[in-house]
Amino acid sequence: PAPNRKKETSPEKRISPSPSSRSKENLSNDDIPKKPSEKDLDEKKDEKEDEYDLILKDIPNIDKALGKQILQDIVVHGDEVYWDDIAGLNGAKNSLKEAVVYPFLRPDLFMGLRQPVTGMLLFGPPGTGKTMLARAVACESKSTFFSISASSLTSKYLGESEKLVRALFTIARKLSPAIVFVDEIDSILGSRNQDGENESSRRIKNEFLVQWSALSSAAAGKDDKRGSKFVDDKRVLVLAATNLPWSIDEAARRRFVRRQYIPLPEDETRMVHIKKLLANQKHTLTDEDFKTLIELTQGYSGSDITSLAKDAAMGPLRELGDQLLHTDRDNIRPIELKDFENSLEYIKPSVSKEGLEKYEEWALQFGSSG
Numbered sequence: 564p565a566p567n568r569k570k571e572t573s574p575e576k577r578i579s580p581s582p583s584s585r586s587k588e589n590l591s592n593d594d595i596p597k598k599p600s601e602k603d604l605d606e607k608k609d610e611k612e613d614e615y616d617l618i619l620k621d622i623p624n625i626d627k628a629l630g631k632q633i634l635q636d637i638v639v640h641g642d643e644v645y646w647d648d649i650a651g652l653n654g655a656k657n658s659l660k661e662a663v664v665y666p667f668l669r670p671d672l673f674m675g676l677r678q679p680v681t682g683m684l685l686f687g688p689p690g691t692g693k694t695m696l697a698r699a700v701a702c703e704s705k706s707t708f709f710s711i712s713a714s715s716l717t718s719k720y721l722g723e724s725e726k727l728v729r730a731l732f733t734i735a736r737k738l739s740p741a742i743v744f745v746d747e748i749d750s751i752l753g754s755r756n757q758d759g760e761n762e763s764s765r766r767i768k769n770e771f772l773v774q775w776s777a778l779s780s781a782a783a784g785k786d787d788k789r790g791s792k793f794v795d796d797k798r799v800l801v802l803a804a805t806n807l808p809w810s811i812d813e814a815a816r817r818r819f820v821r822r823q824y825i826p827l828p829e830d831e832t833r834m835v836h837i838k839k840l841l842a843n844q845k846h847t848l849t850d851e852d853f854k855t856l857i858e859l860t861q862g863y864s865g866s867d868i869t870s871l872a873k874d875a876a877m878g879p880l881r882e883l884g885d886q887l888l889h890t891d892r893d894n895i896r897p898i899e900l901k902d903f904e905n906s907l908e909y910i911k912p913s914v915s916k917e918g919l920e921k922y923e924e925w926a927l928q929f930g931s932s933g
């Protein structure tokens with residue numbers, strides 16, 4: 564069973580107290596908490612810089628500026644997500660535990676024939692929790708989490724993309740165990756004949772495939788001779804997500820040994836999700852109301868449900884108009900079923916029935932079971 568851990572403060576927060584709490588410790592004469600001074604902020608920045616320098620120090624041939632950019636923008640700090648935060652998706656959670664979390668936590672048990680996979684694809688309609696799952700995998704397996712959207716490689720980092728991909732994998736190995744999460748993977752591993760692949764995206768794709776293959780060969784076959792320490796050091800997994808699995812070309816698709824379908828949430832999952840969202844809110848929804856709501860939200864994705872609940876929660880405030888400014892918090896009425904019914908009028912499911920069928924067909928043909 565998944566460890567039922569409480570959310571911890573992120574290491575970053577633990578190491579360096581916020582500038583404001585620091586200035587409170589040195590109360591000045593007038594006892595007024597100070598704004599973070601330039602000096603505090605500079606100090607914090609210096610600490611980070613030192614930390615980055617230390618990591619990059621023994622990586623040969625790495626562009627230091629690019630390395631720092633990766634550590635700063637692509638490595639995710641804080642923002643923890645655990646299994647319990649994600650409603651439902653038990654099949655996907657189990658599959659990820661077996662493929663990634665257990666092997667990362669117990670590398671000694673996962674060698675030879677039990678060698679873990681180096682790539683896993685999460686596919687399905689948008690807003691179903693793929694990104695959340697990836698983040699939870701990293702937290703639960705105590706791994707460094709690198710997160711990049713593939714489309715930003717071809718836009719934001721254009722010109723430096725290949726170099727970035729190379730540096731990214733090098734740093735991931737250095738900071739292993741690590742999860743390299745690539746969202747919108749279809750935009751770099753798309754079929755050639757689709758939107759006329761240009762020279763630069765072809766090069767990015769090749770570099771990505773080369774780096775990824777290097778991971779598999781580093782992990783495979785050498786563990787027995789070098790012992791578990793070696794394997795432990797090299798645990799890096801590419802976790803990719805896509806809403807357009809059919810756009811990934813065949814050769815790239817085959818490289819994802821595990822292809823996990825992340826479907827729209829079932830009744831039970833929507834129930835858990837809505838209850839979780841309302842847990843700390845004043846509301847009058849009865850079991851009967853929840854059942855009605857579950858019926859009414861068939862076809863809604865996880866993020867559709869989140870948007871719906873956020874909108875419904877605005878109901879009691881919305882009807883107050885300007886009165887809102889003068890109404891006591893305790894006098895705001897609770898959220899009711901009718902608020903959800905009103906919001907359902909204009910917050911519609913983002914995936915159509917036809918769209919859904921396409922995912923299901925693809926899952927049947929190419930998905931891993933589970």
Ligand code: ADP
Pocket residue numbers: 648649650651652688689690691692693694695696804828836864865866867869
């Ligand atoms: P995807 O990557 O599949 O497009 P995300 O993981 O980014 O979807 O989910 C978007 C948002 O929807 C999340 O931030 C969360 O608020 C909500 N959400 C989606 N699925 C779930 C779920 N299973 N449990 C809880 N929240 C969810």
